[in-house]
Amino acid sequence: MKNFETGCLYLLILLNLFTRGFAGVSHIVRRYSVPEDHFLFLCCDSDPDNPNMEWRNGAGQVIASKKGAAVSYLNQNKYHISDGYLQIKDLERADAGEYYCNGHLEAEVEVLTGQTFYISEGRTLLIPCESDKKQVWSFRKERSPRRVNIFTVFRNGTIIRMRDDPQGRFVPYHKALEIVRLELEDSGKYMCNSNVVARLTVIKGEADGGCKDLI
Incomplete structure (x- = not known):
């Protein structure tokens, strides 16, 4: 660790x-x-x-x-x-x-606390995953059957990205997914190895420009 x-x-x-x-x-x-x-x-x-x-x-x-x-x-x-x-x-x-x-x-x-979060846009969110195996992170909007893979993190540190992220807002952290500068469109369910680890609702709020230089 x-x-x-x-x-x-x-x-x-x-x-x-x-x-x-x-x-x-x-x-x-x-x-x-x-x-x-x-x-x-x-x-x-x-x-x-x-x-x-x-x-x-x-x-x-x-x-x-x-x-x-x-x-x-x-x-x-x-x-x-x-x-x-x-x-x-x-x-x-x-x-x-x-x-x-x-x-x-x-x-x-x-x-x-818990796994259901209501967070203002612009903040930086960390979503932990306790798996010691490779981590496959995915996302699904509420009431949508389509699941979008974000990236896979292997135990040796190799990262394979499967979702376009031109602004680099979705970042692998130690046993966690970090989402920088939350946007309203980020609302939905987040899964690690197909297990739901967070239900996120992003609410309208003051944007935090400072998060752009964080991981």
Whole structure:
């Protein structure tokens, strides 16, 4: 599991470095919707060149900090800092809310329960799948008999895409499907290995342009 999480972290780093190279890209607060028991990486985009960082939650508690080589955590089993990112492990309802890095609001996190989700468009959604075998992800709109395959992820990391995705919004994450910048048309049933793992309704809301540089 550690190798998978490390791979996710490195991909996040590369994507953020790429997007920062464009002139005029401003800091944008990211909005995540993630089921409980999963994990999440948050980046300190507002202060990317500062090697020191202090992460606080919406209540103002310092949950993780790094000053030089010294790193401290409110809960070492819950949080981990690496390469400018904060990892939050085993998400629970209490983890919902705002997250600040060096005094700047970086992310707003919604923690989901169950498998039926009503989420505003523009957010980034993670849908977990607990299978240790290859994962075949598919989608079907409500009241439609047609199922559309999205991609297959093999145990060795090979990915075969079966659905056109020119904007790269459907991304394989560790044991999860990540959908970036949710759109109304994304509403429907999502299946992993033919098992329904999420029933999603995307509702009209404020678009989140910042999600374009996330996986």
